Every structure is written in structure tokens, then in C-alpha cells.
Amino acid sequence: MSKGLLIYIILLLNTLNVLGQMNPPFIVEDDLTNLNASNFISNFGDVTCERSIDDIVELWNEGSFTTIRKKSNIGFTQVCYWMQFQLINETDTTKNLFIEISNPELEGIDFYIFDEYQQPVKHVTTGSKFPFQQREVDYRNFLFTLNAVPFSIYTIFIKVDKQPNYVNVPVKVWDAQYKIEASQIVEYRLGMFYGIMLLYLFLMGLISYFLKDNYYSYYTFLLALGLAFIFINEGFAFQYFWPKYPWPQNVIRYLILNTYMLVSILFVGNFVKDKLSSNKVFNFIRGGALFLLFISIVILLYPAMNQSIQFWISIILSIVIIIIHFLIFAILYFSYKSSGDKSLIGLVIAYIVAFGIVLTFTLVKFGLIPINIDSSRSIYVGSIIVSVIFSVLLGFRVKNSIADNKNLRTELGLAGIRSSFALLEGQEKERIRVADELHDGVGIKMSALKMKLSSLKYKGDDDGRKQKLTNIIEQVDNSCNNIRSLSHSLVPRNLERYGLSAAIHDLVNESNQRSKIKIIFRQKKLAENIDNISKLAIYRLVEGILNELINRKVEQVSFKLVIIPSIQQASINFRYIGRRVEFGVNRNLATVRSIIQVLNGQVRWTMDTMWSNELDIEIPVVSKTTENVKS
Amino acid sequence: MYLYRKSFLKHKIFILFIFLLTGYSCLWASVDMPIVIGDDFTSEYLKNHFVYRIESAKDSADDYQLISYKNLSLGIVNKKVSIKGRIYSQASSTKTILLEIYNPTIDEGYVYITNNGNVTDTIKFGDKFKFNQRAFKHRNFIFPIAIEPNTEATISIEIEPQLEAMFLPIRLIEEKLFLKKSTKDFLSIGIMLGLYLIYLVFIIGLFIVVKRNLFLFYAIINFFVLMFCAFDTGLGMQFIWGNSPFLQDIVIGVTGFGYVMGMIFFGRAFFSTRIKYPKLDKILMMFIAFAVLSFLAIIILYFILGVPILVPLMLLNVIFILFGITISGLGIVTYLQAGRREGFWFLLLFLVQLIIWLLLLNQRGYLGFLFISPDASIYSFFYLKTATPHYIFINMIAEVLIVSTIIAFRFQNNLEEYNISQKKIEDINEESIKAFIHGQEVERGILAETLEEKLGKDLKSIKREILKSKEVVDDEESVSIALHQLQDVQNDLNRIASDFVINWQAVSLDKIVNRVLDQLQMAQPDLQISHSVSDEAAELNWDDLTKLNIYRMLQEVCNNVIKHSKAAHVNVLVQLLDEFLQIEVKDDGVGFNSNEIALRDGIGLRNIETRVRALKGKLEVLSKVGEGTTTHITIPRKSNINQ
Numbered sequence A: 001m002s003k004g005l006l007i008y009i010i011l012l013l014n015t016l017n018v019l020g021q022m023n024p025p026f027i028v029e030d031d032l033t034n035l036n037a038s039n040f041i042s043n044f045g046d047v048t049c050e051r052s053i054d055d056i057v058e059l060w061n062e063g064s065f066t067t068i069r070k071k072s073n074i075g076f077t078q079v080c081y082w083m084q085f086q087l088i089n090e091t092d093t094t095k096n097l098f099i100e101i102s103n104p105e106l107e108g109i110d111f112y113i114f115d116e117y118q119q120p121v122k123h124v125t126t127g128s129k130f131p132f133q134q135r136e137v138d139y140r141n142f143l144f145t146l147n148a149v150p151f152s153i154y155t156i157f158i159k160v161d162k163q164p165n166y167v168n169v170p171v172k173v174w175d176a177q178y179k180i181e182a183s184q185i186v187e188y189r190l191g192m193f194y195g196i197m198l199l200y201l202f203l204m205g206l207i208s209y210f211l212k213d214n215y216y217s218y219y220t221f222l223l224a225l226g227l228a229f230i231f232i233n234e235g236f237a238f239q240y241f242w243p244k245y246p247w248p249q250n251v252i253r254y255l256i257l258n259t260y261m262l263v264s265i266l267f268v269g270n271f272v273k274d275k276l277s278s279n280k281v282f283n284f285i286r287g288g289a290l291f292l293l294f295i296s297i298v299i300l301l302y303p304a305m306n307q308s309i310q311f312w313i314s315i316i317l318s319i320v321i322i323i324i325h326f327l328i329f330a331i332l333y334f335s336y337k338s339s340g341d342k343s344l345i346g347l348v349i350a351y352i353v354a355f356g357i358v359l360t361f362t363l364v365k366f367g368l369i370p371i372n373i374d375s376s377r378s379i380y381v382g383s384i385i386v387s388v389i390f391s392v393l394l395g396f397r398v399k400n401s402i403a404d405n406k407n408l409r410t411e412l413g414l415a416g417i418r419s420s421f422a423l424l425e426g427q428e429k430e431r432i433r434v435a436d437e438l439h440d441g442v443g444i445k446m447s448a449l450k451m452k453l454s455s456l457k458y459k460g461d462d463d464g465r466k467q468k469l470t471n472i473i474e475q476v477d478n479s480c481n482n483i484r485s486l487s488h489s490l491v492p493r494n495l496e497r498y499g500l501s502a503a504i505h506d507l508v509n510e511s512n513q514r515s516k517i518k519i520i521f522r523q524k525k526l527a528e529n530i531d532n533i534s535k536l537a538i539y540r541l542v543e544g545i546l547n548e549l550i551n552r553k554v555e556q557v558s559f560k561l562v563i564i565p566s567i568q569q570a571s572i573n574f575r576y577i578g579r580r581v582e583f584g585v586n587r588n589l590a591t592v593r594s595i596i597q598v599l600n601g602q603v604r605w606t607m608d609t610m611w612s613n614e615l616d617i618e619i620p621v622v623s624k625t626t627e628n629v630k631s
Numbered sequence B: 001m002y003l004y005r006k007s008f009l010k011h012k013i014f015i016l017f018i019f020l021l022t023g024y025s026c027l028w029a030s031v032d033m034p035i036v037i038g039d040d041f042t043s044e045y046l047k048n049h050f051v052y053r054i055e056s057a058k059d060s061a062d063d064y065q066l067i068s069y070k071n072l073s074l075g076i077v078n079k080k081v082s083i084k085g086r087i088y089s090q091a092s093s094t095k096t097i098l099l100e101i102y103n104p105t106i107d108e109g110y111v112y113i114t115n116n117g118n119v120t121d122t123i124k125f126g127d128k129f130k131f132n133q134r135a136f137k138h139r140n141f142i143f144p145i146a147i148e149p150n151t152e153a154t155i156s157i158e159i160e161p162q163l164e165a166m167f168l169p170i171r172l173i174e175e176k177l178f179l180k181k182s183t184k185d186f187l188s189i190g191i192m193l194g195l196y197l198i199y200l201v202f203i204i205g206l207f208i209v210v211k212r213n214l215f216l217f218y219a220i221i222n223f224f225v226l227m228f229c230a231f232d233t234g235l236g237m238q239f240i241w242g243n244s245p246f247l248q249d250i251v252i253g254v255t256g257f258g259y260v261m262g263m264i265f266f267g268r269a270f271f272s273t274r275i276k277y278p279k280l281d282k283i284l285m286m287f288i289a290f291a292v293l294s295f296l297a298i299i300i301l302y303f304i305l306g307v308p309i310l311v312p313l314m315l316l317n318v319i320f321i322l323f324g325i326t327i328s329g330l331g332i333v334t335y336l337q338a339g340r341r342e343g344f345w346f347l348l349l350f351l352v353q354l355i356i357w358l359l360l361l362n363q364r365g366y367l368g369f370l371f372i373s374p375d376a377s378i379y380s381f382f383y384l385k386t387a388t389p390h391y392i393f394i395n396m397i398a399e400v401l402i403v404s405t406i407i408a409f410r411f412q413n414n415l416e417e418y419n420i421s422q423k424k425i426e427d428i429n430e431e432s433i434k435a436f437i438h439g440q441e442v443e444r445g446i447l448a449e450t451l452e453e454k455l456g457k458d459l460k461s462i463k464r465e466i467l468k469s470k471e472v473v474d475d476e477e478s479v480s481i482a483l484h485q486l487q488d489v490q491n492d493l494n495r496i497a498s499d500f501v502i503n504w505q506a507v508s509l510d511k512i513v514n515r516v517l518d519q520l521q522m523a524q525p526d527l528q529i530s531h532s533v534s535d536e537a538a539e540l541n542w543d544d545l546t547k548l549n550i551y552r553m554l555q556e557v558c559n560n561v562i563k564h565s566k567a568a569h570v571n572v573l574v575q576l577l578d579e580f581l582q583i584e585v586k587d588d589g590v591g592f593n594s595n596e597i598a599l600r601d602g603i604g605l606r607n608i609e610t611r612v613r614a615l616k617g618k619l620e621v622l623s624k625v626g627e628g629t630t631t632h633i634t635i636p637r638k639s640n641i642n643q
Helices: A002-019 A054-064 A174-213 A214-232 A236-240 A246-272 A278-301 A305-339 A341-366 A378-452 A464-491 A493-498 A500-514 A532-552 A588-597 A624-630 B003-010 B011-030 B176-208 B213-232 B235-240 B246-271 B280-304 B311-338 B341-364 B364-369 B386-471 B476-497 B508-521 B535-539 B544-565 B596-601 B606-612
Strands: A027-028 A032-035 A042-046 A074-076 A080-089 A096-102 A111-113 A119-126 A144-147 A152-160 A166-168 A171-176 A557-565 A567-579 A602-605 A612-620 B036-037 B041-045 B050-056 B071-073 B081-089 B095-101 B109-117 B120-127 B140-145 B150-158 B169-175 B529-532 B569-577 B580-587 B617-624 B629-636
Touching: A032 A174, A042 A054, A042 B081, A054 A152, A074 A305, A074 A341, A080 A144, A080 A171, A080 B280, A096 A174, A111 A144, A119 A144, A144 A152, A144 A532, A166 A341, A166 B109, A171 A174, A174 A378, A174 B235, A174 B386, A214 A236, A214 A246, A214 A378, A236 A246, A246 A278, A246 A341, A278 A305, A305 A341, A341 A378, A378 A464, A378 A532, A378 A588, A378 A602, A378 B176, A378 B386, A378 B476, A464 B386, A493 A500, A493 A532, A500 A532, A500 B041, A500 B169, A532 A557, A532 A567, A532 A588, A532 A612, A532 B081, A588 A612, A624 B176, B081 B629, B095 B176, B095 B617, B109 B140, B120 B140, B140 B150, B169 B176, B213 B235, B213 B246, B213 B386, B235 B246, B246 B280, B280 B311, B341 B386, B386 B544, B386 B606, B476 B508, B476 B544, B508 B529, B508 B535, B529 B535, B535 B569, B544 B569, B544 B580, B544 B606, B544 B629, B606 B617, B606 B629
Parallel strands: A027 A080, B036 B081, B529 B569
Antiparallel strands: A032 A171, A042 A080, A074 A166, A080 A152, A096 A144, A096 A171, A111 A119, A111 A152, A557 A567, A567 A612, A602 A612, B041 B169, B050 B081, B071 B169, B081 B150, B095 B140, B095 B169, B109 B120, B109 B150, B569 B580, B580 B629, B617 B629
């Protein structure tokens, strides 16, 4: 029986091959797992779309079908396509088979199976325009079962209705068990992808909510739209979200696509806003956005349109997508070229990826690439690449934000100290100004006056008169000296030129010369890495207190200075023998008091014995290193 | 108990009675009846059709009990378990159905399928064997059974003793439906794992960015949770270590140990900075010691001595529970003691984990074993419909959402803190400018006094003397020149530091301008000065500090005219433009290159800039060599006038 059957098959095959119009049949062997059926398919384009299965079988018998090897993708067409292939079970067991059409976008499919006697075995009408529950197998792609009995021949006809979208009919034959096993892995991977993207979306959502930055909001929105589009495109949405309602499929898909482009444009516009000065680009972006808004409205009317308008809208949308992506990429690229802003690099790369994906998909839609729908993996890879780029950018942003905050905290502390020096700085600025004016302006003018007076001639030789004039000149001279010394005393020039240590030693030497009191200051070196105004504050404090002590004629004055820039503090310690200085009310100490007060410094008196006194002053200082940090 | 509780809550007692009666009769009717497979068969659990027995030496072979739960859960019995039952086909053709054991962690078992009295299939299964050897490559154990029309098949399943709980949800399912369920199942598992995987990456990224150990420990915990999932769902066997099944036991051991350690160290890192309790560390260290000892005991007893023990395994679960309770307690303490928001969040987090863990232990029968009696046949406290991985996944999602939100909150705090600091710095800087100007004013007063004391008096006396000397000197012209020079010096001194204390409230803006221009005229009598102050600007009630600053800035600009410009004309324009006061001083002097910063510093522009900043205004100096200088000062009207 089995041998006879085999011979029958071979004979049949030969006959068909002699006719020259048929592909070889699909042979089911014991080790079948899955096989692409494209090589075995011949097809027929029915322009009228009104032929019945009987007409078609007849046409097939007449040899009107053509063989198109390896091409399941027909592209945009307004013709109904009939596909046919033969399947032979060569094994001696009943084979549970799944025949899969892995394009969930096909709107109407009629699936026929005939046995070797041309008796119908099965007829299933399905497609994405029918509710999901009507499917033979609940799966996002179209699956048809066939229990192929041993040594049998089946002829399979598939009719794909005219549809407004492109027509791609990748047919695969699966061993049922293997399909279940393989689909686990496929779904698991897709699930991983959605899981990753969902959390990523959630995090981006959180970030855009907290940052209140349009940049992230747009990106989050884009991400959500992209994800929704893939989810719908893969047929998941139909299966799990609205299985009863097939009509939203296309409208939602197109709306999402259009909104995606709209947000894309706004996102890019927002991003290059600060980077481009040209208004033309913005007008252009605005124009693009308005155009897309118009298309959105057209899409809303989509279900009410007739099929041929729908068809042209699909084509136009496919072209618009490419143009928009190309333009966005161009805008980004030129913004990057003209502004040199490195933050654009990530975005440019992201759009290269996006552009690549869109281009590939559009070429597929136009039937230019005979790609199987399963290879939409590029979308997944693309999204992951883009996500990684954005995550890295975000990571940097978070890192910078944390570092910025740290710096700002340091700066805040510094600003606090610095602000207490501001009053002192203002005073010092004024002193410098006056000193300069006295030295350069008034001083010179007085010298000129002196010269003028010296050149005066007297009436007669009266000594008294001469003396009088000499007195005036002496007086002027005296004023000149006063001006000079005032100018010098206003600004401690040594401090600026030679540093704190030298200036204080000069001050001590000068005081020792001026008075009989011996002042002892033995420190050779002081920490100099504090800023000038801090040095000045210390100098003024030492100066003021020494002057007061000299005025009070105390004895055995000695003092120490400790400056610790790392903790931003300086302390001055005086010791002397004599009466205690009433710090709070003394008029001569007004400057000292005001310095300590404005700097929030501290003063402490200790009396060892009746006469031995100790005065400690602590003030904050600004260290040079922290100042550098700020700048 | 389940039925009782459910009905009691919903209905009155008589309904309960009827319900129980019908329930019982149904139960009775279906005892040991085969599962009927028709053409429209989809799926059915073994409940009420198949029987089971836990094998022991004293039992007779007939003591099978009917399976009365969807998910048969026997707890840890460490004995051989047998299940058997019949299926009968009423389908029109040969039907392939799948027998699915929904527990991928069974160590070793056998399925015998007998068709019409002949054993047709004996299949060995278990996670002891390589994944590739499975007849049906799926994470669960699947056995395809082809049954001819109008025939009966007997299925008998034997599971060898194992340390893990005998959790045995088993069903028969038709291929097409199985494809649907399996794809959905894998899609959702994929989503969960993908989500969790990226979450792990996110936590590791945070650790790299923030460099805090807390995140590292947290990432370790999550890694082990992920490993546990891989083990418990069979996905590890299917996708990762399918060729090395011995890893299955090692993975679960290491995972348990790693998870506990990670939790303890995480708790230590988290609570040590938040709770002031000296014994905290000791308690946590005790947990570590306890966990290490339990693991050692398991390894020595089970893996080395080969003693099938239950006690250490139980201990381990006790540790988990105690630790969960302790951590939750610490969460409460943190919340109460530190009053921190995060204390609450972490409390929530650990409570979720604890509950999930208890649910899991309950479902697997560990809890029943511990707290009811080792002899009880069904060890679950309450029956749950959901399969195990769902608990873990719910936990995962709850955790991901909670922790991400906490982290986002912290990030937001960081940003807020940044903004607050920035505002503070701005405030301080504003204060500094004010203090700076105040210091200048105070010092100007003191210096004016000093100059008057030390020079003013002298100059006056010199002037008197020179005037007197007029009569004794031949050259009267020279004397008048000398007098002029002296006047010049006096003017200079006045200009440098005139102690200009006025009641600012009574002075309007035009008077201020006049005053400055008078000083300018006095210093440069030949200079032609024109000015205009708009009425609007003059009438506005500018605050005192603004007036002082305007006065000083004008003075400074005029000083520059005197000292540097050599100009013949000066024009001063003060007007109100919308919301701004604009002051323009224009001269036709020598000018300078306004781009040279050093020059700007030299001519006292810094001083003007400081004051302009204090008034939140703008300064613009336009000058070119030979083309004069124009100074624009713009001051916002708002914030500089008295309300």
C-alpha cells in the first residue's frame, strides 16, 4: 500500500513538473521541525477579486499560477493574491502540523486544504478584520492546523484579500510540538524586551516628572509611543487588549506613528532651540508639526474612507515617515555641525538608528526587500541601542547632578564666609581709592603748589616777610608729608608685596621703633595660602590691638598667630602685663571690634594674675584652595 | 475549609448546607472516574479524578486518596509519591493531549502510560537529567499522549523522595490551548525578568555613580532573587544550565545563602546610619552566624554524609521568617525613631517581601509542616489558585516600583537641595554686595573725617597765609595762581571723600544729578555740561539705597571724565523707559578701548559694576579711542522703589 502510494506521488510530481508551472511539493519528513514554505508556493493575482475557490482550482489545473520563488512579499497592491502549495506526508505516522502565516497585519485570509482526491478537508476564513476569538488557534500570527495522515497529499490554497496595507505572506510549516517549544523562546525574548522597555519607560517617566525637563518628557512619550507601536504591530495588542474589536488596529497604529513623528519633531525642535540661531529651522519645524497634525485628523477619518483612499493614505504615510526622519536627522546633524554641541552626538546616533529602521521597513512595505516579518528584530535591537545611549547620557547627568550638588554645598559654605568679609572688602576698597588719589593726585598738586610758592619773589628784603613766606612753604611741605604718610597708612603696601608674615614683622619693627614697649613676635613663617582679604583682616586686627596696647603703655607684649587654612580658621593670641583693656567700649578699638563682629569672630580674655593678661581672637579665613574650587 | 469559608461569607446557613451537600455529592459521583477526552476537550486538572498516595512501609497498596485540590501540595514528605488515574477518549479521531506537571523543580520521577492494558510509554523525568533529553522541551514537565478514539489509557506518575516540597499541580491540556497558554506564560515571564534584569542594571549603575555600598548589597540581593526565579521557574534549566543539571541544587543552595547574606549586610548598611541601637550589629551578626551554621549543617549532613534531613532546611526557613520579621521591626523603629519617610518605604518593602515569602512557604507546604503537624496530608494553611512564580513576580514588581520611586524622590531632593543652595548663594551674594557698599560708605565717612582733621585744617590755614602774603609779594598773578592751585587741591579732597550725609528721603533724583554735576563743574570749570532728567524719573519714589548708589555711580563716572577723558562736553540723560531707569553719560573725550579688561579695572568700572549688581541693573560702557565714551546704566524700576 505504502509503496504504491509513493509511486503514485512520484508520478504525480513528474506530471506536474512536466507541466512546468508548479513548484515541487513540500515533503514532510520524520525530522521536520519547521520549514519556510515560500520555495514551494506558486501564486495568482486576481484583479477582479471575485473568483471563487472552484474557479481558482480550475485555473490552477489549467496552469495559470506562476511560481515566484523566495518572494512572499508583494508590497502595496490592489490585487487579491492566491497562493498554492502541495504538502506530502512521507512518514508512516500522523503528523500534527501548524501552517503559519507570520504577518498579523493581513486583513482577510481564506485558507483551504484539499486532499489528493481534490476533496475539501478544511476551509478557514480569518484575518485581522475578524474578532480574535474566531481564530482557529489563539496566536498573534495566523496558525492553521493540519493532521496529516501517513502517506497523503494535501493541496493548500490561501487567498489574501485586497487590503489598504502592503501584502506580505510568509508561510511556514511547523511540527506542532516544535512550534510550541520554539514559541516559548520567541515569546520569552519578546517579553524580556517589553519588560526592559517598560521599566525603562517607568524610570524615564519618573525622571521627567521630577526633573520637569521637556527633554525627558518628550523622550518618555516617544518611547511609550514606539513601544505601543511595536506591541500593536506584532499583534499582541489585538490578542490581549481588544480581541473583540478588529477595527481600531489600523487607526491606532497610524495615529501612534503620526504622533510619534509629531513628538519627534517637537522633541528635536526643543532640543536644538538653544543651539541654533536661525529662525528658518523653527518655522520649518512648526510647519512640519502642523502638517502632521493635519494628517492626524485625516487618520481619524480613516475607518469612514473607502478602501482605495485608505490604500493611498498608507502609501503617503510610509513616504512621509521616511521624509520626516530624514529631515530630523539632517536638522540634528547640521545643529551638531554648527554648534559643535557634544550632547547632540547621542541624539544623532539615535536618529541614525531610527532612520535605518524606518528606511528598512518602508522598503519592505514597498516590496523592495523580500523580508520575512519575523526579522523585525531590527526594531528591538534598535530600541535597545537607543535606550542604552540615553541611559548612559542620563547616568552622566545624574552623576553630574550629584557632583554639582556637592560643589554647590562647598560653595555655599564658602559664600557664607566670604560674605562676612564683604564689608571689610568695601572698606578696604575705599581706603585704596583714597590712598591712590592722595598719592597720585593731591600729593602731586601740593608739590606743584610748593614749587609755585618757592618761586615767589618778595617785595624788598624784609627778613620778617621772607620768614613768613618760608613758614608757608614749610606748612605746605608738612601737609605734603601728611598726605604721604596718610596715603601709606591707609593701605599696608607691604602686605600686598611681601605677604602677611613680612607685613606683620614690619608692623612690629615699626611699633618697636615708635614706642618704648618691646613687642615680641617670633614666628618666621605663617601659612600664606589664604586670600588677601583674610590676610588684611588679620593684619588690621594685629595693628589695631598693638596700637591700643602701645597707647595704654602696657609691658612685655608678645603675640602668636595660628592660621589653619584647611579648617578655614585663624587665631591671634596676645599676652601682656598691664591693665585689662575694656574691649567692648574702647573707642580706639572700633575697627577691631567691627572686624570681629562682621566676621562672626570670637574674643576671649583670661587673666592669669592681677596684671598678666591674655587675649585670644578667633576669626574665619578663606583658604586659597577653596577659592580655586569655586573658580 | 476553603469551600466552607467562601460560602459562609456569602450566604446564609441553609445555602451553605445545600452547597455542601451538592458539593459532596459531586465529589462522590466523580470519584475515580476517568477524565473524558472529547473533540472539544481543552484542559482539565487531575482534581476529583486521579488518586495519590505517600508511600511508606506500613501502608498497604490500596490507601490511595482522591486529589481534591487543583494544586496538589503535600509539603516536605521526603517519601515516594504516586499518582494514578485514567483517561478515556470519545473523540472522533486520534487525539494528542499533553500531560503537564507544573513544577519544574522535581528531582526525579517516572510517568507510565498504559493503553488498553499494555504499557506504551515509560518516561523518566526530573531536573536531575539534562534538558536536551526531555521529550518535550519546556520549562515544566510535559508528556504528549496520543489516544485513539474510544480507548482508555492509564496514567501513573511516581515521584522519588526529595528534599523539596511535593508541590504537584498537574493537568491535561490540548495542544492548541497549550500553545496559547504557553506563549502568554512566556511573554509574561519574559516581561517580568526583563524588567527585573534592567532593574538590576539600574541598581548597579547607581552603585557605580553614587558609590554607596548599600546599592551594591541591594544589587547582590536582587541578583540572587533573579537566580531563585531562574531556578524556580525552570528557566535556568531551560536556558542557562540545562546541560549541567547538577548545578540546579548548587544554584538553589548558593542563592539561598547569598540572599540571606545580602539581606543581612544590606540591613546593616541601611540601618546603621539610621538607628542608634548599639546591639543592632550584634543581632545582625548573630543572623549571619546562624545562617552560616545552617548551611554548613545542610552541606555536611546532606551532601557529604548523605543523610536526608529536614531539620536544617526547616531552620533555614525559620531564619528567613525571623529575619523578615526583624527587618520589618527595624523598619518600624527607623520610622518611629528617625521619623524618616524612607523608614516607612523600606518597612513597606520588607513587609511585602515577608508576606510573599510566607505565601510561598505556605504554598510549598513548609509552613504547614512547621505549624500544623508533619502527619497532615495537605500542608497549606489556605489554598491559593495562583502558581508560585506569580508571588515572586508580584513581589518583584512591588519592589521595583517602590524602590524606583524612593530613588527618584532622592534624586528630586538632590535637585531641590541644589536649587535651594543656589538660591541661598544668590541671597548671600546679594547681601555681600550690600555689605560691601555699606563698608565703602562707612569708610568714606571715617576717611572724610580723617582728611578734614589731618589736611583740611592745614589747607585752610595755608590759604589764609597766602592771602595775607599777597601784599608782601611782587607777583600778584603768581599768588593768585598758587591760590587757584590750592583751591584745586581742596576741591580734590572734597571730591575724594566728601562726608555727604543727607536725608535721602527728601532728595529727588534730579537734585542728586545736579549735585554730582556741580561737583564736576567745580573740578573742571571749563567743561560744558548739559543734562536732562525726565519728570517721571525724578518723581518716582526711589528707595534710599538706590539713590545713594545712583549718586555714587554718577560720581564715579564723573571722576572718570575728570581724570581720564579730557572732554570738552558732557551730556547726562536720565529717563524712564518702560520698567527701567536709564542713565546715560556721554562725553566727547579721548575714549579708550572698552574691550581691554585691564583698562576697565583701572578706571573704577568694577566699583560701578558692584553697585549696578546691587540694584539688579545693567552696565554698558561704549568707547573707542578718539571717539569719546558713553556709559549706560539701566536699573529696573521694580524692586528699587519704595512701595
